[in-house]
Amino acid sequence: MEFNKFRIRSYEGQSDRAQVEDLERRCEVGPSESVFLFTDTMGDPICRIRNSPMYMMLVAELDNELVGVIQGSIKVVTVHGHPPKDLAKVGYVLGLRVSPQHRRKGIGSSLVRTLEEWFTSKDVDYAYMATEKDNHASVSLFMDKFGYTKFRTPAILVNPVNHHCFQISPNIEIARLKIDQAEYLYRRFMGSTEFFPNDIGNILRNKLSLGTWVAYFKGDIAWGDFGSDGQVPNSWAMLSVWNSGEIFKLRLGKAPFSCLVCTKSWWLIHKIFPCLKLPTIPDFFNPFGFYFMYGVHHEGPFSGKLVRALCQFVHNMGAESKDESNCRIIVTEVGGRDELNHHIPHWKLLSCPEDLWCIKALKNEGTNNKFHELTTKTPPTRALFVDPREV
Structure with missing residues:
Protein backbone atom coordinates (compact mmCIF):
# COMPACT_ATOMS: atom_id res chain seq x y z
CA MET A 1 0.00 0.00 0.00
CA PRO A 154 -10.60 0.78 34.23
CA ALA A 155 -7.94 1.40 36.87
CA ILE A 156 -4.43 -0.05 36.64
CA LEU A 157 -3.23 -0.86 40.15
CA VAL A 158 0.50 -1.28 40.82
CA ASN A 159 2.04 -2.48 44.08
CA PRO A 160 5.81 -2.75 44.75
CA VAL A 161 7.32 -6.05 45.87
CA ASN A 162 9.55 -5.63 48.90
CA HIS A 163 11.90 -8.07 50.61
CA HIS A 164 9.64 -8.67 53.61
CA CYS A 165 6.86 -11.24 53.18
CA PHE A 166 3.39 -10.64 54.58
CA GLN A 167 1.92 -12.76 57.36
CA ILE A 168 -1.43 -14.03 56.10
CA SER A 169 -4.21 -14.43 58.64
CA PRO A 170 -4.17 -17.98 60.10
CA ASN A 171 -7.95 -18.31 59.72
CA ILE A 172 -7.73 -17.93 55.94
CA GLU A 173 -7.12 -20.93 53.71
CA ILE A 174 -5.42 -20.41 50.34
CA ALA A 175 -5.40 -23.33 47.93
CA ARG A 176 -4.18 -23.78 44.38
CA LEU A 177 -6.73 -24.97 41.83
CA LYS A 178 -6.15 -27.50 39.13
CA ILE A 179 -6.52 -25.99 35.66
CA ASP A 180 -9.80 -27.79 35.00
CA GLN A 181 -11.19 -26.52 38.32
CA ALA A 182 -10.09 -22.97 37.54
CA GLU A 183 -11.66 -23.07 34.08
CA TYR A 184 -14.93 -24.39 35.53
CA LEU A 185 -15.11 -21.64 38.16
CA TYR A 186 -14.21 -18.88 35.70
CA ARG A 187 -16.81 -19.99 33.18
CA ARG A 188 -19.42 -20.32 35.92
CA PHE A 189 -18.80 -17.05 37.75
CA MET A 190 -17.15 -14.77 35.17
CA GLY A 191 -18.30 -16.28 31.88
CA SER A 192 -21.05 -13.68 31.58
CA THR A 193 -18.60 -10.79 31.97
CA GLU A 194 -18.34 -8.67 28.83
CA PHE A 195 -15.21 -9.55 26.82
CA PHE A 196 -14.57 -12.75 28.80
CA PRO A 197 -12.21 -14.77 26.52
CA ASN A 198 -13.81 -17.90 25.12
CA ASP A 199 -10.43 -19.65 25.11
CA ILE A 200 -9.89 -19.20 28.85
CA GLY A 201 -8.53 -22.75 28.98
CA ASN A 202 -5.65 -21.80 26.69
CA ILE A 203 -4.80 -18.85 28.93
CA LEU A 204 -4.75 -20.99 32.05
CA ARG A 205 -2.61 -23.65 30.33
CA ASN A 206 -0.09 -21.15 28.95
CA LYS A 207 3.41 -21.51 30.41
CA LEU A 208 3.27 -17.85 31.52
CA SER A 209 0.26 -18.54 33.76
CA LEU A 210 1.71 -19.45 37.15
CA GLY A 211 -1.54 -20.80 38.55
CA THR A 212 -4.94 -19.99 40.03
CA TRP A 213 -5.66 -19.75 43.76
CA VAL A 214 -8.80 -19.51 45.89
CA ALA A 215 -9.10 -18.09 49.40
CA TYR A 216 -11.79 -18.85 51.96
CA PHE A 217 -12.18 -18.93 55.72
CA LYS A 218 -11.18 -22.14 57.45
CA GLY A 219 -14.15 -24.19 58.51
CA ASP A 220 -16.50 -22.77 55.86
CA ILE A 221 -16.07 -25.76 53.56
CA ALA A 222 -13.81 -28.76 53.15
CA TRP A 223 -11.25 -28.16 50.39
CA GLY A 224 -12.23 -31.35 48.59
CA ASP A 225 -15.77 -30.04 48.24
CA PHE A 226 -14.80 -26.63 46.80
CA GLY A 227 -16.55 -26.17 43.49
CA SER A 228 -17.86 -29.73 43.38
CA ASP A 229 -21.58 -30.02 42.81
CA GLY A 230 -21.66 -26.22 42.67
CA GLN A 231 -20.55 -25.80 46.28
CA VAL A 232 -18.71 -22.62 47.28
CA PRO A 233 -18.29 -20.97 50.70
CA ASN A 234 -20.35 -18.00 51.85
CA SER A 235 -17.32 -15.78 51.26
CA TRP A 236 -14.53 -16.63 48.87
CA ALA A 237 -12.17 -15.11 46.29
CA MET A 238 -9.99 -16.27 43.42
CA LEU A 239 -7.35 -14.95 41.05
CA SER A 240 -4.70 -16.14 38.60
CA VAL A 241 -1.14 -14.95 38.10
CA TRP A 242 0.63 -14.27 34.77
CA ASN A 243 4.41 -13.92 34.66
CA SER A 244 4.72 -10.94 32.31
CA GLY A 245 8.38 -10.54 33.24
CA GLU A 246 9.21 -13.61 31.16
CA ILE A 247 8.38 -11.79 27.92
CA PHE A 248 9.15 -8.13 28.60
CA LYS A 249 10.54 -5.88 31.31
CA LEU A 250 9.54 -2.50 32.68
CA ARG A 251 11.75 0.44 33.47
CA LEU A 252 11.30 3.77 35.18
CA GLY A 253 10.90 6.64 32.74
CA LYS A 254 10.93 10.35 33.50
CA ALA A 255 9.80 9.97 37.08
CA PRO A 256 8.54 12.92 39.09
CA PHE A 257 11.17 14.30 41.46
CA SER A 258 9.00 13.35 44.45
CA CYS A 259 9.11 9.70 43.41
CA LEU A 260 12.88 9.73 43.03
CA VAL A 261 13.35 11.30 46.45
CA CYS A 262 10.92 8.86 48.07
CA THR A 263 12.53 5.82 46.48
CA LYS A 264 16.10 6.82 47.30
CA SER A 265 15.27 7.95 50.84
CA TRP A 266 13.33 4.80 51.64
CA TRP A 267 16.17 2.66 50.28
CA LEU A 268 18.75 4.48 52.44
CA ILE A 269 16.58 4.12 55.57
CA HIS A 270 16.28 0.40 54.94
CA LYS A 271 20.06 0.07 54.51
CA ILE A 272 20.90 2.09 57.62
CA PHE A 273 18.18 0.64 59.87
CA PRO A 274 17.48 -2.92 58.65
CA CYS A 275 16.24 -3.89 62.11
CA LEU A 276 13.14 -1.74 61.57
CA LYS A 277 11.96 -4.20 58.91
CA LEU A 278 10.28 -1.45 56.93
CA PRO A 279 8.63 -2.42 53.64
CA THR A 280 11.28 -1.68 51.04
CA ILE A 281 10.71 0.01 47.69
CA PRO A 282 12.40 -1.99 44.90
CA ASP A 283 15.10 -0.67 42.61
CA PHE A 284 13.11 0.71 39.67
CA PHE A 285 16.11 2.26 37.94
CA ASN A 286 17.03 -0.92 36.03
CA PRO A 287 14.69 -3.06 33.87
CA PHE A 288 12.57 -5.38 36.00
CA GLY A 289 9.79 -7.92 35.65
CA PHE A 290 6.30 -8.09 37.12
CA TYR A 291 3.40 -10.41 37.84
CA PHE A 292 -0.04 -9.58 36.49
CA MET A 293 -3.05 -10.72 38.53
CA TYR A 294 -6.01 -11.54 36.30
CA GLY A 295 -9.44 -13.05 36.77
CA VAL A 296 -9.86 -11.46 40.20
CA HIS A 297 -13.28 -12.51 41.49
CA HIS A 298 -14.88 -12.42 44.93
CA GLU A 299 -18.25 -13.21 46.48
CA GLY A 300 -19.69 -12.88 49.97
CA PRO A 301 -19.84 -10.28 52.73
CA PHE A 302 -16.25 -10.79 53.91
CA SER A 303 -14.64 -11.55 50.55
CA GLY A 304 -12.74 -8.25 50.44
CA LYS A 305 -10.48 -9.52 53.21
CA LEU A 306 -9.90 -12.68 51.18
CA VAL A 307 -8.93 -10.66 48.10
CA ARG A 308 -6.36 -8.79 50.17
CA ALA A 309 -5.00 -12.08 51.50
CA LEU A 310 -4.62 -13.41 47.94
CA CYS A 311 -2.79 -10.21 46.94
CA GLN A 312 -0.44 -10.68 49.89
CA PHE A 313 0.10 -14.27 48.80
CA VAL A 314 1.03 -13.14 45.28
CA HIS A 315 3.34 -10.49 46.73
CA ASN A 316 5.12 -13.21 48.70
CA MET A 317 5.43 -15.26 45.50
CA GLY A 318 7.15 -12.33 43.83
CA ALA A 319 9.41 -11.67 46.82
CA GLU A 320 10.48 -15.31 46.96
CA SER A 321 10.78 -15.90 43.21
CA LYS A 322 14.18 -17.13 42.03
CA ASP A 323 13.53 -17.04 38.29
CA GLU A 324 14.90 -14.54 35.78
CA SER A 325 11.69 -12.50 35.68
CA ASN A 326 13.06 -10.36 38.56
CA CYS A 327 9.57 -9.52 39.83
CA ARG A 328 9.47 -6.12 41.51
CA ILE A 329 5.84 -5.08 41.15
CA ILE A 330 2.41 -6.72 41.12
CA VAL A 331 -0.06 -5.28 38.60
CA THR A 332 -3.77 -5.77 38.07
CA GLU A 333 -6.54 -3.96 36.19
CA VAL A 334 -10.08 -3.60 37.51
CA GLY A 335 -13.17 -1.57 36.76
CA GLY A 336 -12.64 2.09 37.62
CA ARG A 337 -15.48 2.05 40.16
CA ASP A 338 -15.16 -1.59 41.15
CA GLU A 339 -15.09 -2.11 44.93
CA LEU A 340 -11.98 -4.25 44.35
CA ASN A 341 -10.09 -0.96 44.28
CA HIS A 342 -10.48 -0.81 48.05
CA HIS A 343 -9.21 -4.35 48.67
CA ILE A 344 -6.22 -4.62 46.31
CA PRO A 345 -3.05 -3.08 47.79
CA HIS A 346 -1.47 -0.57 45.41
CA TRP A 347 0.86 2.39 45.30
CA LYS A 348 -1.03 5.43 43.99
CA LEU A 349 2.13 7.06 42.65
CA LEU A 350 2.62 4.20 40.17
CA SER A 351 -1.02 3.34 39.53
CA CYS A 352 -3.29 4.77 36.85
CA PRO A 353 -6.74 5.55 38.31
Whole structure:
Protein backbone atom coordinates (compact mmCIF):
# COMPACT_ATOMS: atom_id res chain seq x y z
CA MET A 1 0.00 0.00 0.00
CA GLU A 2 1.44 3.38 -1.03
CA PHE A 3 0.53 6.69 0.58
CA ASN A 4 2.67 9.84 0.55
CA LYS A 5 5.66 7.71 -0.52
CA PHE A 6 5.56 5.45 2.53
CA ARG A 7 4.58 1.80 2.41
CA ILE A 8 2.64 -0.32 4.89
CA ARG A 9 3.72 -3.96 5.11
CA SER A 10 3.90 -6.87 7.53
CA TYR A 11 6.62 -6.94 10.15
CA GLU A 12 9.58 -9.19 9.31
CA GLY A 13 11.33 -10.33 12.46
CA GLN A 14 14.94 -10.76 11.43
CA SER A 15 15.25 -7.69 9.23
CA ASP A 16 12.98 -5.27 11.12
CA ARG A 17 13.71 -6.02 14.78
CA ALA A 18 16.56 -3.56 15.32
CA GLN A 19 14.75 -0.69 13.60
CA VAL A 20 11.53 -1.29 15.55
CA GLU A 21 13.42 -1.26 18.85
CA ASP A 22 15.17 1.95 17.82
CA LEU A 23 11.81 3.49 16.90
CA GLU A 24 10.42 2.57 20.33
CA ARG A 25 13.32 4.34 22.02
CA ARG A 26 13.02 7.45 19.85
CA CYS A 27 9.30 7.71 20.40
CA GLU A 28 9.69 7.62 24.19
CA VAL A 29 6.17 6.29 24.24
CA GLY A 30 4.70 5.86 27.66
CA PRO A 31 1.92 6.93 29.96
CA SER A 32 1.13 10.45 31.03
CA GLU A 33 3.21 12.53 33.42
CA SER A 34 1.72 10.90 36.50
CA VAL A 35 2.53 7.34 35.34
CA PHE A 36 6.02 6.60 34.17
CA LEU A 37 6.65 2.89 33.57
CA PHE A 38 7.97 1.99 30.12
CA THR A 39 8.43 -1.36 28.40
CA ASP A 40 11.62 -3.15 27.39
CA THR A 41 10.77 -5.94 24.92
CA MET A 42 14.17 -7.63 25.31
CA GLY A 43 14.72 -8.08 21.58
CA ASP A 44 11.20 -9.30 20.74
CA PRO A 45 9.01 -6.37 19.61
CA ILE A 46 6.06 -8.69 19.04
CA CYS A 47 6.15 -10.20 22.55
CA ARG A 48 2.98 -8.48 23.78
CA ILE A 49 0.75 -10.22 21.22
CA ARG A 50 2.68 -13.43 20.57
CA ASN A 51 0.49 -15.48 22.94
CA SER A 52 -2.79 -14.35 21.33
CA PRO A 53 -4.80 -16.78 19.16
CA MET A 54 -4.21 -14.63 16.05
CA TYR A 55 -2.02 -11.55 15.67
CA MET A 56 -0.43 -9.16 13.20
CA MET A 57 2.23 -6.46 13.33
CA LEU A 58 2.47 -3.84 10.59
CA VAL A 59 5.27 -1.38 9.85
CA ALA A 60 5.40 1.81 7.83
CA GLU A 61 8.50 2.16 5.66
CA LEU A 62 9.86 5.35 4.08
CA ASP A 63 13.09 5.32 2.06
CA ASN A 64 14.16 2.01 3.68
CA GLU A 65 13.56 3.46 7.17
CA LEU A 66 10.85 2.20 9.52
CA VAL A 67 8.84 5.24 10.57
CA GLY A 68 5.80 3.62 12.18
CA VAL A 69 4.46 0.39 13.70
CA ILE A 70 1.16 -1.01 14.96
CA GLN A 71 0.07 -4.34 16.44
CA GLY A 72 -3.23 -6.16 16.58
CA SER A 73 -4.67 -9.42 17.92
CA ILE A 74 -7.96 -11.29 17.45
CA LYS A 75 -9.96 -13.51 19.79
CA VAL A 76 -13.54 -14.62 20.56
CA VAL A 77 -15.18 -13.12 23.66
CA THR A 78 -18.52 -12.86 25.45
CA VAL A 79 -20.79 -10.05 24.24
CA HIS A 80 -24.33 -10.37 25.57
CA GLY A 81 -27.03 -10.54 22.93
CA HIS A 82 -24.57 -11.04 20.09
CA PRO A 83 -25.45 -13.97 17.82
CA PRO A 84 -24.59 -16.75 18.01
CA LYS A 85 -24.44 -17.78 21.66
CA ASP A 86 -23.45 -14.36 23.00
CA LEU A 87 -20.01 -14.62 21.37
CA ALA A 88 -18.26 -12.08 19.15
CA LYS A 89 -14.90 -11.85 17.41
CA VAL A 90 -12.94 -8.79 18.54
CA GLY A 91 -9.71 -7.20 17.40
CA TYR A 92 -7.40 -5.41 19.83
CA VAL A 93 -5.31 -2.47 18.60
CA LEU A 94 -2.09 -1.64 20.45
CA GLY A 95 1.46 -0.42 20.05
CA LEU A 96 0.87 2.42 17.56
CA ARG A 97 4.16 4.29 17.16
CA VAL A 98 5.18 6.96 14.62
CA SER A 99 8.65 8.46 14.43
CA PRO A 100 8.66 12.02 15.85
CA GLN A 101 10.27 13.30 12.63
CA HIS A 102 7.47 11.89 10.45
CA ARG A 103 4.29 12.70 12.34
CA ARG A 104 1.33 14.56 10.80
CA LYS A 105 1.93 12.85 7.47
CA GLY A 106 -0.93 10.34 7.67
CA ILE A 107 1.30 7.45 8.73
CA GLY A 108 -0.58 6.69 11.96
CA SER A 109 -3.94 6.87 10.20
CA SER A 110 -2.75 4.57 7.43
CA LEU A 111 -1.48 2.01 9.95
CA VAL A 112 -4.80 2.01 11.81
CA ARG A 113 -6.78 1.77 8.57
CA THR A 114 -4.69 -1.15 7.29
CA LEU A 115 -4.99 -3.03 10.59
CA GLU A 116 -8.78 -2.54 10.54
CA GLU A 117 -8.83 -3.95 7.00
CA TRP A 118 -7.05 -7.04 8.31
CA PHE A 119 -9.62 -7.31 11.11
CA THR A 120 -12.43 -7.09 8.55
CA SER A 121 -10.84 -9.78 6.40
CA LYS A 122 -10.89 -12.06 9.45
CA ASP A 123 -14.61 -11.39 10.09
CA VAL A 124 -14.03 -9.32 13.26
CA ASP A 125 -17.17 -7.76 14.77
CA TYR A 126 -15.57 -5.07 16.94
CA ALA A 127 -12.20 -3.36 17.18
CA TYR A 128 -11.09 -1.91 20.51
CA MET A 129 -8.06 -0.18 21.97
CA ALA A 130 -6.74 1.19 25.26
CA THR A 131 -4.88 4.41 25.88
CA GLU A 132 -4.23 6.91 28.64
CA LYS A 133 -7.05 9.43 28.94
CA ASP A 134 -4.44 12.23 28.81
CA ASN A 135 -2.93 10.97 25.54
CA HIS A 136 -4.75 13.60 23.50
CA ALA A 137 -3.15 12.66 20.18
CA SER A 138 -4.23 9.02 20.49
CA VAL A 139 -7.72 9.91 21.74
CA SER A 140 -8.20 12.37 18.87
CA LEU A 141 -6.99 9.87 16.24
CA PHE A 142 -9.18 6.98 17.32
CA MET A 143 -12.29 8.78 18.56
CA ASP A 144 -12.48 11.81 16.26
CA LYS A 145 -11.03 10.39 13.05
CA PHE A 146 -11.89 6.68 13.21
CA GLY A 147 -15.13 6.80 15.17
CA TYR A 148 -14.16 4.81 18.25
CA THR A 149 -16.38 5.34 21.29
CA LYS A 150 -15.56 5.36 25.00
CA PHE A 151 -16.23 1.89 26.36
CA ARG A 152 -14.62 1.51 29.82
CA THR A 153 -12.37 3.47 32.19
CA PRO A 154 -10.60 0.78 34.23
CA ALA A 155 -7.94 1.40 36.87
CA ILE A 156 -4.43 -0.05 36.64
CA LEU A 157 -3.23 -0.86 40.15
CA VAL A 158 0.50 -1.28 40.82
CA ASN A 159 2.04 -2.48 44.08
CA PRO A 160 5.81 -2.75 44.75
CA VAL A 161 7.32 -6.05 45.87
CA ASN A 162 9.55 -5.63 48.90
CA HIS A 163 11.90 -8.07 50.61
CA HIS A 164 9.64 -8.67 53.61
CA CYS A 165 6.86 -11.24 53.18
CA PHE A 166 3.39 -10.64 54.58
CA GLN A 167 1.92 -12.76 57.36
CA ILE A 168 -1.43 -14.03 56.10
CA SER A 169 -4.21 -14.43 58.64
CA PRO A 170 -4.17 -17.98 60.10
CA ASN A 171 -7.95 -18.31 59.72
CA ILE A 172 -7.73 -17.93 55.94
CA GLU A 173 -7.12 -20.93 53.71
CA ILE A 174 -5.42 -20.41 50.34
CA ALA A 175 -5.40 -23.33 47.93
CA ARG A 176 -4.18 -23.78 44.38
CA LEU A 177 -6.73 -24.97 41.83
CA LYS A 178 -6.15 -27.50 39.13
CA ILE A 179 -6.52 -25.99 35.66
CA ASP A 180 -9.80 -27.79 35.00
CA GLN A 181 -11.19 -26.52 38.32
CA ALA A 182 -10.09 -22.97 37.54
CA GLU A 183 -11.66 -23.07 34.08
CA TYR A 184 -14.93 -24.39 35.53
CA LEU A 185 -15.11 -21.64 38.16
CA TYR A 186 -14.21 -18.88 35.70
CA ARG A 187 -16.81 -19.99 33.18
CA ARG A 188 -19.42 -20.32 35.92
CA PHE A 189 -18.80 -17.05 37.75
CA MET A 190 -17.15 -14.77 35.17
CA GLY A 191 -18.30 -16.28 31.88
CA SER A 192 -21.05 -13.68 31.58
CA THR A 193 -18.60 -10.79 31.97
CA GLU A 194 -18.34 -8.67 28.83
CA PHE A 195 -15.21 -9.55 26.82
CA PHE A 196 -14.57 -12.75 28.80
CA PRO A 197 -12.21 -14.77 26.52
CA ASN A 198 -13.81 -17.90 25.12
CA ASP A 199 -10.43 -19.65 25.11
CA ILE A 200 -9.89 -19.20 28.85
CA GLY A 201 -8.53 -22.75 28.98
CA ASN A 202 -5.65 -21.80 26.69
CA ILE A 203 -4.80 -18.85 28.93
CA LEU A 204 -4.75 -20.99 32.05
CA ARG A 205 -2.61 -23.65 30.33
CA ASN A 206 -0.09 -21.15 28.95
CA LYS A 207 3.41 -21.51 30.41
CA LEU A 208 3.27 -17.85 31.52
CA SER A 209 0.26 -18.54 33.76
CA LEU A 210 1.71 -19.45 37.15
CA GLY A 211 -1.54 -20.80 38.55
CA THR A 212 -4.94 -19.99 40.03
CA TRP A 213 -5.66 -19.75 43.76
CA VAL A 214 -8.80 -19.51 45.89
CA ALA A 215 -9.10 -18.09 49.40
CA TYR A 216 -11.79 -18.85 51.96
CA PHE A 217 -12.18 -18.93 55.72
CA LYS A 218 -11.18 -22.14 57.45
CA GLY A 219 -14.15 -24.19 58.51
CA ASP A 220 -16.50 -22.77 55.86
CA ILE A 221 -16.07 -25.76 53.56
CA ALA A 222 -13.81 -28.76 53.15
CA TRP A 223 -11.25 -28.16 50.39
CA GLY A 224 -12.23 -31.35 48.59
CA ASP A 225 -15.77 -30.04 48.24
CA PHE A 226 -14.80 -26.63 46.80
CA GLY A 227 -16.55 -26.17 43.49
CA SER A 228 -17.86 -29.73 43.38
CA ASP A 229 -21.58 -30.02 42.81
CA GLY A 230 -21.66 -26.22 42.67
CA GLN A 231 -20.55 -25.80 46.28
CA VAL A 232 -18.71 -22.62 47.28
CA PRO A 233 -18.29 -20.97 50.70
CA ASN A 234 -20.35 -18.00 51.85
CA SER A 235 -17.32 -15.78 51.26
CA TRP A 236 -14.53 -16.63 48.87
CA ALA A 237 -12.17 -15.11 46.29
CA MET A 238 -9.99 -16.27 43.42
CA LEU A 239 -7.35 -14.95 41.05
CA SER A 240 -4.70 -16.14 38.60
CA VAL A 241 -1.14 -14.95 38.10
CA TRP A 242 0.63 -14.27 34.77
CA ASN A 243 4.41 -13.92 34.66
CA SER A 244 4.72 -10.94 32.31
CA GLY A 245 8.38 -10.54 33.24
CA GLU A 246 9.21 -13.61 31.16
CA ILE A 247 8.38 -11.79 27.92
CA PHE A 248 9.15 -8.13 28.60
CA LYS A 249 10.54 -5.88 31.31
CA LEU A 250 9.54 -2.50 32.68
CA ARG A 251 11.75 0.44 33.47
CA LEU A 252 11.30 3.77 35.18
CA GLY A 253 10.90 6.64 32.74
CA LYS A 254 10.93 10.35 33.50
CA ALA A 255 9.80 9.97 37.08
CA PRO A 256 8.54 12.92 39.09
CA PHE A 257 11.17 14.30 41.46
CA SER A 258 9.00 13.35 44.45
CA CYS A 259 9.11 9.70 43.41
CA LEU A 260 12.88 9.73 43.03
CA VAL A 261 13.35 11.30 46.45
CA CYS A 262 10.92 8.86 48.07
CA THR A 263 12.53 5.82 46.48
CA LYS A 264 16.10 6.82 47.30
CA SER A 265 15.27 7.95 50.84
CA TRP A 266 13.33 4.80 51.64
CA TRP A 267 16.17 2.66 50.28
CA LEU A 268 18.75 4.48 52.44
CA ILE A 269 16.58 4.12 55.57
CA HIS A 270 16.28 0.40 54.94
CA LYS A 271 20.06 0.07 54.51
CA ILE A 272 20.90 2.09 57.62
CA PHE A 273 18.18 0.64 59.87
CA PRO A 274 17.48 -2.92 58.65
CA CYS A 275 16.24 -3.89 62.11
CA LEU A 276 13.14 -1.74 61.57
CA LYS A 277 11.96 -4.20 58.91
CA LEU A 278 10.28 -1.45 56.93
CA PRO A 279 8.63 -2.42 53.64
CA THR A 280 11.28 -1.68 51.04
CA ILE A 281 10.71 0.01 47.69
CA PRO A 282 12.40 -1.99 44.90
CA ASP A 283 15.10 -0.67 42.61
CA PHE A 284 13.11 0.71 39.67
CA PHE A 285 16.11 2.26 37.94
CA ASN A 286 17.03 -0.92 36.03
CA PRO A 287 14.69 -3.06 33.87
CA PHE A 288 12.57 -5.38 36.00
CA GLY A 289 9.79 -7.92 35.65
CA PHE A 290 6.30 -8.09 37.12
CA TYR A 291 3.40 -10.41 37.84
CA PHE A 292 -0.04 -9.58 36.49
CA MET A 293 -3.05 -10.72 38.53
CA TYR A 294 -6.01 -11.54 36.30
CA GLY A 295 -9.44 -13.05 36.77
CA VAL A 296 -9.86 -11.46 40.20
CA HIS A 297 -13.28 -12.51 41.49
CA HIS A 298 -14.88 -12.42 44.93
CA GLU A 299 -18.25 -13.21 46.48
CA GLY A 300 -19.69 -12.88 49.97
CA PRO A 301 -19.84 -10.28 52.73
CA PHE A 302 -16.25 -10.79 53.91
CA SER A 303 -14.64 -11.55 50.55
CA GLY A 304 -12.74 -8.25 50.44
CA LYS A 305 -10.48 -9.52 53.21
CA LEU A 306 -9.90 -12.68 51.18
CA VAL A 307 -8.93 -10.66 48.10
CA ARG A 308 -6.36 -8.79 50.17
CA ALA A 309 -5.00 -12.08 51.50
CA LEU A 310 -4.62 -13.41 47.94
CA CYS A 311 -2.79 -10.21 46.94
CA GLN A 312 -0.44 -10.68 49.89
CA PHE A 313 0.10 -14.27 48.80
CA VAL A 314 1.03 -13.14 45.28
CA HIS A 315 3.34 -10.49 46.73
CA ASN A 316 5.12 -13.21 48.70
CA MET A 317 5.43 -15.26 45.50
CA GLY A 318 7.15 -12.33 43.83
CA ALA A 319 9.41 -11.67 46.82
CA GLU A 320 10.48 -15.31 46.96
CA SER A 321 10.78 -15.90 43.21
CA LYS A 322 14.18 -17.13 42.03
CA ASP A 323 13.53 -17.04 38.29
CA GLU A 324 14.90 -14.54 35.78
CA SER A 325 11.69 -12.50 35.68
CA ASN A 326 13.06 -10.36 38.56
CA CYS A 327 9.57 -9.52 39.83
CA ARG A 328 9.47 -6.12 41.51
CA ILE A 329 5.84 -5.08 41.15
CA ILE A 330 2.41 -6.72 41.12
CA VAL A 331 -0.06 -5.28 38.60
CA THR A 332 -3.77 -5.77 38.07
CA GLU A 333 -6.54 -3.96 36.19
CA VAL A 334 -10.08 -3.60 37.51
CA GLY A 335 -13.17 -1.57 36.76
CA GLY A 336 -12.64 2.09 37.62
CA ARG A 337 -15.48 2.05 40.16
CA ASP A 338 -15.16 -1.59 41.15
CA GLU A 339 -15.09 -2.11 44.93
CA LEU A 340 -11.98 -4.25 44.35
CA ASN A 341 -10.09 -0.96 44.28
CA HIS A 342 -10.48 -0.81 48.05
CA HIS A 343 -9.21 -4.35 48.67
CA ILE A 344 -6.22 -4.62 46.31
CA PRO A 345 -3.05 -3.08 47.79
CA HIS A 346 -1.47 -0.57 45.41
CA TRP A 347 0.86 2.39 45.30
CA LYS A 348 -1.03 5.43 43.99
CA LEU A 349 2.13 7.06 42.65
CA LEU A 350 2.62 4.20 40.17
CA SER A 351 -1.02 3.34 39.53
CA CYS A 352 -3.29 4.77 36.85
CA PRO A 353 -6.74 5.55 38.31
CA GLU A 354 -8.44 5.89 34.92
CA ASP A 355 -7.31 4.13 31.78
CA LEU A 356 -9.44 4.58 28.64
CA TRP A 357 -10.84 1.74 26.52
CA CYS A 358 -12.55 2.61 23.22
CA ILE A 359 -14.52 0.40 20.84
CA LYS A 360 -15.77 0.48 17.24
CA ALA A 361 -18.24 -1.74 15.35
CA LEU A 362 -16.69 -3.01 12.13
CA LYS A 363 -19.90 -4.51 10.73
CA ASN A 364 -22.95 -2.48 9.75
CA GLU A 365 -25.43 -5.31 10.08
CA GLY A 366 -26.38 -6.91 13.37
CA THR A 367 -23.94 -4.98 15.55
CA ASN A 368 -25.27 -1.44 15.76
CA ASN A 369 -27.85 -2.10 18.48
CA LYS A 370 -25.44 -4.21 20.49
CA PHE A 371 -22.72 -1.59 20.05
CA HIS A 372 -25.06 1.06 21.46
CA GLU A 373 -25.73 -1.12 24.51
CA LEU A 374 -22.01 -1.76 25.06
CA THR A 375 -21.13 1.91 25.06
CA THR A 376 -24.13 3.37 26.90
CA LYS A 377 -25.88 0.75 29.03
CA THR A 378 -23.14 -1.34 30.65
CA PRO A 379 -22.79 -0.36 34.33
CA PRO A 380 -19.36 1.18 35.05
CA THR A 381 -19.12 -0.88 38.24
CA ARG A 382 -19.35 -4.20 36.42
CA ALA A 383 -16.40 -6.54 36.91
CA LEU A 384 -13.74 -6.81 34.23
CA PHE A 385 -11.82 -9.82 33.00
CA VAL A 386 -8.63 -8.36 31.56
CA ASP A 387 -6.85 -10.78 29.23
CA PRO A 388 -3.24 -11.08 30.45
CA ARG A 389 -2.09 -11.67 26.86
CA GLU A 390 -2.94 -8.04 26.10
CA VAL A 391 -1.11 -6.38 28.98
